[in-house]
Amino acid sequence: MRTGKRFSIGRWLVLSSLWLWAASQAQVGRTLVLDDFESTDSAKKWEGGVQLSQERSTHGTHSALVRLEPGHSQISTTKLPQDWRNYNRLLFDIYCDSETMSVAALRIYDSIGADSGGPNGDDYYEARGKILIQKGWNHVEVKLQPLRAASDERDLSLEHIRRLVISADRTRLPWTFYLDNVRLVAGQEGRETASRAQLQDPVTVLENGRFTMRQGVRAEDVPESAAVNALRKEAQKQADLLRETIRAAQLQGLETIYQERHLVTSDIGLQIRPRLAWYNNDEKKHEMFSYVAESCRRGRRELEDKIQGSDRLPEADDTQVSEPLIRPLPRLKGRPISGSYFLDDRNEPMMIVSLHSPSQVLQRFFATPYQHIESYTVGGGSRWSVYDSPVYAAFQKWPDTHRVGWDGWCGHLIRDVNSMAGKKRENIVICLESPHIKEAVKEYIQTNIPKFHANPELLYDIEAYELMYICYCERSQRMFHEWLGKKYGAVERANEKWSTSYKSFGEVVPPPVKDSKPLPGTNRALWYDWARFNQDRFTDYLLWVRSLIREIDPKTPLTAGGSSSMLAGRTGTTGIDEERIVNELDDVILHEGGESTLGLDLQLALSEKKKPLADPEMYLDSVQHLLPHFLHGKSVVQLFHWPAQPSSELHALTASSLAHSWKYPLADVGDLLRTALDVRRLNQEIAAFSNVPAEVAILYSQTATLQLPPEMLTWQTTPYLAELEKTYTASQYLDAKVTFVTERQISKGWLNRYKLLLVPGVRNIPGAVFDKISEYASQGGRVLVVPESFLGDEYNRSADYLARLGITVRETQRPKPGGLGAMVQGYDQSFSQAATFADSAPQQLMTAGAEGFEPIGELKTGGVRQIFEMKGNAKILARYTHGEPAIVQMPAGKGLIYYSGSLLEERSYARLLETVFREAGITRPVRMRMVGGGDSRNIEARFAPLGSRKLFYVVNYSPAPARLAVDSAAARVSHLLELRGGKEIRGVEITVPAHQTAIYEMF
């Protein structure tokens, strides 16, 4: 075949010119083979899962087959030649079979730090997050002169290289790969030792902490099959035709912005990604070029139909010129706020999506990235800018500016040796009580705020975020003593809560921490007060910073916080009281996160007044999550990120790059652009959903996040938070909005806003809050309680709350240690009346056939189980296999308490909630029913009125299309209009594609 022949000749020319070039080099350099796995002794030199294999090799006939597993995630050797002085590169090859990308890490130790890693544990060379392994052979080259230690304090001594370690980094274990031809080279490598390689094989070159990843030849010289080449031409042709059609449509005044998005994906698919090592192969190019050809053809035909008039524009007053479909955003500075939104020049709610990107072209679709700044005013500088800040000078000069008693992450105040980036690796961990720091911060604010706030697009200023702070200096201790004095008046009252015998507050020593958590045996009552104090003083400090900014600029909306710590074990050491920050500091609420909507719903719920919610650094694990976040009330987003180039520091940064990542196919990029336009076009409809009040609330107990056994403070989650999350998920797919209610809100009497309160394993709660819950039930509210709730007060003292509800727990069965992993294993047992270890296998509950509760079916438990008795005339809803009551409904005045003695597995819990929602009369104007049966797990639907319009949205979180029948309680529905695509649907049956969100209007 003609094409085939030309192709192979071309390839021969490239190869032969490489040889010619190699031969023309003055002399062949030196090579020292460290291990090419040709000798049977080779495998013995290595520790870890290494075997010789003949399956693959880049040199000789053998290689090492390496298998990494959890607990055995590295291989290493100390038996290689040690003098590396006469060489300037370390080379080796890795082959992987897996389609998914993996990242390997490399460590090299010299004589000084061979075993321990030196005094700081980082006295070795390390390449972590820099060696991306794709399917096929990957060639790695490490420049040796010099080889800088990870501590950045010295170069390794190449005379004595003692140990080489290769490990898995950000990969799913087990991971199997082949390793071959590990060697040192100086100058041009001779052919006898060089690896066999294909032109398209990726080559990673590591040099001083930076890397480049390319292929063996320039991208255009990588062989391409005739079929892919033909597809490339077709894609190019379709892109050109679309571009011409857009020009013609614009001449006619037709709207083209939605079709223009296909030109962005065609540039990415034809010009940018084919130049990247992980995309420049026939398989990926086939996929990309097919998408470009198809999407450009589709976009062109849409416009052609408009040009011809076969697709009619909406009828309009023909004496008026219509306005653009997506109105340009006004200048962002000074936009007024009303309720949950910034308002545009027509007083409509604004939906703002910008990209963390230097691209001007993309601002056709996105808002300006200048929409916000992080002013770093909390610490008076960032890890980059602190060196020019008066804070750095003060830190150098005054010892009282240094943090005391904390050995964990510095919380961006300001940097420690583990901080990424910045000029040098150095500890600058500041104390915020020091008058010298405060003076310097004040000066920083006075110098910088006028400059920062001159930005004409500035919507809001973040004082700083991802914050945490704790300090044990003398000033902190004095402030703690004063705080205690104010709280308790007399020390005896505190002694009573803490079971101590202090003579004065001045004697009280805050419980110390080691390895970021309180010591084992810490007095948990005293710790609780210390953690509360630390939150108060840090919030007060943030408010002081706010007041300094306000002296200079009375208007620009401000915000701060550390939203992620609300949902982690560490809250007690972060000083972050998100609820106080949201209510006392924030003009705009801050939230970071692009996956579950839980955190964002919680942030909104904390606020007593409606405020806009912004995400300054939204990382989309998956593009499908963007629109649900807007529908839940996020309205200002900056997406992280669309950089000009792929990263040379960490592959993880490239993995999150919307332009370059192997994670986002072109269809996802196209989808993202469409969503960015849709949220602006459908701004009023989207805003309608966040204005609907919720009738169900989950108890967010700050006490339960602070009153923890010491070891839990370093856990990612706690039993309470895990149950909170399960409750959120179990209630998410029941077609009703569910929110959170806090202890402070309950104290203010907020419970009467809700028809149902869900209590997710809130073990400790203040007595006054419990009283309010009990009062709410007696006045007609409904409360659903699951274990282990209501066992103690905020000082971890046993409380009689359950007895007051009429419940007596006879026995508590916990899963066997190890049965459910570390989290359950460490669960504190201080209040349990009787504790035995039950079999970790989940139990099936039998329904008791109570009226109204028949549809719950069989329920499965998962976790703690209580055998309990109850007083009064309780209705039994489900029983354990031995017949004891498992779930009961008890009257409480005018209301009801539902008590479940066991934690339920998520789907069972959802079925129980479905019934309880119905019994409680939760308003659900539309219900989704799966056509053909089955529960609608992963289908989130919500209804909202907008004036006289009736809207609902459906998010399909599942990986399959969902066929749904829409049941409307209100009236007969004749047809539906899907507002994103403009499609009319007769009847009430809809299909929502996998991972998609649709918004409908009912008629």
Ligand SMILES: [Zn+2]
């Ligand atoms: Zn301090």
